[in-house]
Amino acid sequence: MSIQAVVFDIGNVLIEWQPERVYDRLIGEERRRTLFAEVDLHQMNDRVDRGANWKAQVEAMAEAHPAWAEEIRIWHDRWLEMASPAIDHSVRLLRALRRAEVPTFALSNFGIQTFEVGEREYPFLEEFDRRYISGHLGEVKPEPRIYEIVEEDSGVAPGALLFTDDRAENVAVAAERGWQTHHFDGSEGFAERLVAEGLLTPEQAA
Missing domain, CATH: 3.40.50.1000 (HAD superfamily/HAD-like)
Structure with a gap:
């Protein structure tokens, strides 16, 4: 046909679309690996892809993982760098x-x-x-x-x-x-x- x-x-x-590359630059590869092992940022992003509010999801994840809150907020505040x-x-x-x-x-x-x-x-x-x-x-x-x-x-x-x-x-x-x-x-x-x-x-x- x-x-x-x-x-x-x-x-x-x-x-x-390379979130890991941006995190490696901002916080270092070793710390990024630890973050991604402890906090499922890709699952969070999947919820956004299904229609959930982007900022609300990032903030909820930051509140759930206060030790990583600053790093988690990168997903919102520096998102355009990940999508480029x-x-x-x-x-x-x-x-x-x-x-x-x-x-x-x-x-x-x-x-x-x-x-x-x-x-x-x-x-x-x-x-x-x-x-x-x-x-x-x-x-x-x-x-x-x-x-x-x-x-x-x-x-x-x-x-x-x-x-x-x-x-x-x-x-x-x-x-x-x-x-x-x-x-x-x-x-x-x-x-x-x-x-x-x-x-x-x-x-x-x-």
Whole structure:
């Protein structure tokens, strides 16, 4: 089946998402490892991705772990440093697809408030034809329902969707539903896939 829309994950596809890197810089790798072992910051972030209030979740976690309160608040106060920089080649691919009139969707685990911050910093996040953001939907990858929402809302058949994501488990669920998929491990590889599918020319994908 020919591809009718390209579906992008955002974190580590269009924008680097590396909380550990920021914590290593700010408090040192050894202390960061201890913090992450004692406080499940990623689980906290998962709740935000499901729609919970970002600042409230960070403050609740800081109150629950007073010895780490200052470090936990980094997740709110320095969040933009964790979600940076943009992956420029991927952004060029997104825009090239749009110029070629290929519909583009975003499918991303992202909080309501964090996505608002992201939109202000990265205008290309407003350029998709459709956006499926977990915080607004109350559903997250790799749970099947969020993929089902994309299918229902867009009206595009699963086999006509090409989805790229850096996490293998997210790609696997899409593939199980019949989507065409690309496990993202760098923009060059995705560019080659878009060319191979006839969606972009090599010049457009450069």
